[in-house]
Amino acid sequence: MSAAVSLRDVRKSYGPLEVLKGVSFDVAPGEVVAVIGASGSGKSTALRCINGLESIQGGAIEVCGHHVGTERSEAQLRALRQDVGIVFQSYNLFPHLTVEQNVTLALRRVKRMAGKAAIEIAGAVLAQVGLAEKAQAYPEQLSGGQQQRVAIARSLAMQPKVMLFDEVTSALDPHLTGEVLRVMEALARDGMTMITVTHEMGFARRVADRTIFMRAGLVWEVGGAEMFRAPRTPELQQFLGSEL
Ligand code: ADP
Numbered sequence: 001m002s003a004a005v006s007l008r009d010v011r012k013s014y015g016p017l018e019v020l021k022g023v024s025f026d027v028a029p030g031e032v033v034a035v036i037g038a039s040g041s042g043k044s045t046a047l048r049c050i051n052g053l054e055s056i057q058g059g060a061i062e063v064c065g066h067h068v069g070t071e072r073s074e075a076q077l078r079a080l081r082q083d084v085g086i087v088f089q090s091y092n093l094f095p096h097l098t099v100e101q102n103v104t105l106a107l108r109r110v111k112r113m114a115g116k117a118a119i120e121i122a123g124a125v126l127a128q129v130g131l132a133e134k135a136q137a138y139p140e141q142l143s144g145g146q147q148q149r150v151a152i153a154r155s156l157a158m159q160p161k162v163m164l165f166d167e168v169t170s171a172l173d174p175h176l177t178g179e180v181l182r183v184m185e186a187l188a189r190d191g192m193t194m195i196t197v198t199h200e201m202g203f204a205r206r207v208a209d210r211t212i213f214m215r216a217g218l219v220w221e222v223g224g225a226e227m228f229r230a231p232r233t234p235e236l237q238q239f240l241g242s243e244l
């Protein structure tokens, strides 16, 4: 089967600063890939390139049959983003809208879905993240972990083929982190293709099929759970030591 996500020698610069220096990796359909690495190594930039939030200066990206090179059109980007959900550390829910309204907003606006159909989907995805009973609550009435789960539900409502997570638990207390990770783990078990940038080494080791260690804009090391026990490079060994 062809890859769900494929990066080939992707280069990304901000002005003179080259942030991705030829990044290549594939993610198979249904695969869960964790991306780890020190702050500034290019993890977020790589995710943002995958869903077309950033242009690239070299190489090519293919996501679910959508090709993104150094030239791309708005129509291509729209089609790409239909298939790729992204969740960030900051959940950015609209405070004046209920949970259900937050989740149905893009369905109504982007997919032009009728209210009743959108509410049905919202019910299903909120149940999936364990928040069916909070549909009529406002974000401020929820914990940070619950708000992040709403943000995940909002993304799932668009029925993406690939989900990207960028340090989604970094702003949360440890006990709230757990409930978000459990939702992600359930998604992984259900077969969602996922790329997750994370500082949760336990999650990466336990849930990810493969982990990519990025360093200085490069894929430095890739492996399964064994790479946490036996890193091949001194740089990964040092990084894992610093994360303990
Ligand atoms: P990570 O997510 O691994 O911490 P990032 O992808 O956010 O790393 O950043 C990689 C490098 O790119 C950093 O040096 C960062 O300062 C730089 N960078 C990120 N976004 C921008 C931007 N919009 N403009 C200029 N430099 C940026």
Ligand code: MG
Pocket (backbone or CB within 6 Å): 043, 044, 045, 166, 167
């Ligand atoms: Mg980042």
